[in-house]
Amino acid sequence: MKYWLMKSEPDDISIDDLRDSANHTMSWQGIRNYQARNFIRDEISTGDSVLFYHSSCKVPGVVGIASVINQPQLDVSAFDPQSRYFDPKSDLNKPRWWQVDIQFTKKLNQIVSLQQLKSDPALQNMLLVTKGARLSVQPVTALEFEHIVKLSQTAE
DNA sequence: GCCAACGTTGGC
């Protein structure tokens, strides 16, 4: 099993939106970055665990946990002219964008803020805290994953 | 293949 961090703008899709959606499940569509796409297409698989991260908001940070519940499949939103994720250059015969479904597992008791992540010696190798890392889907190690969960259980 | 111009991300 692998571990991932996925970013989402809470104004767009928050951890509560995931929890409240049908079957607590959403198709993670709209990944339009090749590096992130490669992770989705080539490395993510059923049963992987996901740290759900809120970005572009008042307090950015990890807010919950989700799990991957299927194998990668075509991101159909790329073929839908009505979709905000429509990509006129995507080709059904040579699909460019991929998605997985993720299911809500739980919310963390408290957010583990970006500030906390940055200042924690155990997390200095996280892609998230390295300068200029804008990947919306990124791998985390099992140790980092567990450490962040532990942080969320520790009172400030 | 280079690289300037443009677009996006995302913290602050």
Next chain:
DNA sequence: GCCAACGTTGGC
């Protein structure tokens, strides 16, 4: 809203 840091596009 600003802007630094990336990513993408497209002319050459």
